[in-house]
Amino acid sequence: MGTLLSVSRLTVTAGIELVHGVDLELAAGERVGIIGASGSGKTLTCLAVAGLLPPELRVAGSIRLDGVDHDLVDAGERRLAKLRGSRVGMVFQEPMTALNPTMRIGRQVAEVMRLHTPVGRREAAAATLTLLDATGLPDPARIARSYPHQLSGGQRQRIMLAIALANSPDLLICDEPTTALDVTVQATVLALIDRRVREENAALLFISHNLAVVAEVCDRVLVMFEGRIVEAGTVEQVLTDPQHPHTRSLLADAELSAT
Template sequence: MTMLANHETADPGPSATAEPVLRLRDLRLRFGHGGADLVAGVSLTVGRGETLCVVGESGCGKSVTALALMGLLPTPPARITGGEAIFEGRDLFQLTERERADLRGSAMGMIFQEPMTSLNPAFTVGQQIAEGVMRHRQVSKAQARAIALDILKRVRIPAPEKRLDSYPHQLSGGMRQRVMIAMALVNQPRLLIADEPTTALDVTIQAQVLALIAQLQRETGTAMILITHDLGVVAEVATHVAVMYAGRVVEAGPVEAIFTDPQHPYTIGLMGAMPSLGARQGSLSTIPGTVPPADDMPDGCRFAPRCPFAQDNCRAEDPPLREVAAHHSAACWYAPLEEKLPASDTRRAAA
């Protein structure tokens, strides 16, 4: 792979021979007319049956990217200033609002982070699922209700016949999230975007929900983009990973490569901050500082103010995302780190 133009990212996703379900190229997005791009040159690719995990701290641009793909950002103030998102041969960013609405809930589904703010408290679970079915299929109200009941059974809602006529506030957090999964999958989308789908759930329910999503994905062959900050979730479900920082992808590749040989200082920092159940040498590490706001982005590499390896060239020029190993890319002037940095520095970063 040749080096890409500055800020443009490589495509973490399927092999070059596979036809991707979605190919996002060089997305640039900002709010208002001042400041820097909040999302600056992000490219992502996901294929049929694959799970691309987009990981990073809060404020890195993960959810904004997902909402841009779904056409759910308010415009204004949001403005897409560049890039394309090719889905089934069409650029999502060039479609009319009516065309985007026809795709949402049918060819493209989304599971939101907090179901209580996404479900309508004035309508029953069955009414809300059936509404999506009738919007995209030529079926009667009775048929839509039967389809809604069937999908509640598939997501393993207890007593689905009863829950069909329940209101969201009458359900537990885990059941509400299952309802959101049902709504996202009822029309068998080719692309599913899940934005932190287990954050508000306890650990046991998290595992159940993730297993359910994975099973339904295997059954349907749906491509999934899973947004999370939890590296444990990434290790469990991802086939490919894109690590985002301050609106850019800083590392991308197969999940095995990211976990066994991270090549960006930010990724190494995230790994060091991840707790484990086994014996650990020393304490958890931390990444000093915070993600910069969109109106105060630093020059050069956006991670440079927090990076233990940053030099003058890092602060002057932003490194492109380039391949450092087969299908594994990193946006760092010193990657591969083991070749360009002293061994003591790389050991210190991983500690």
């Protein structure tokens, strides 16, 4: 597998440095988790990769995506917008803040397709129903006619996943996608992410504070603490032989919540 994403010496600064020289690589089809407590820098790192940080945050270092001849750190918003939704898809923690509350679901999914691929309105509408069905949503036609507030949290999260995968991106970034869901719905969404990523052969960057959740869908894990990667390895290595105190603390929290 070739390298799909290469991040080198990444820093994020807002007066003070929040992310300190992060290095990471992701191969095509590989599934990597980033874990850490709130404020550890994991979300900032992934938003930097997607080019979604607000302008008051300064990004330095290098972010390279295979097949793109320019560094994403230096890319303008127009170039980044072209990559998002086509090469890179993103699922956020709270879909209600990401979905348009005034637009029907079917139109939102179809709009992403039409923005990045030369498909007509009818073709996009038909593809939308197929995609909603693939995410396990009941009665895709009804869902497509619905507004976000008319659906459950689990349904909205599946729709965000459908939108992120609409154009078969090479890289899917999931930022705490199951935190707001109950345990049963969380398990269903995790299984769906795992299945869809495998079917699309997409690389996955999965952000969470919970190592047990990352273990469900990832092969390798990076542990962040105070803006730095403090431990890295396969999920099995980190689960069975954690080296850093912060990793051991995260494992202890996961065991405590399971009891």
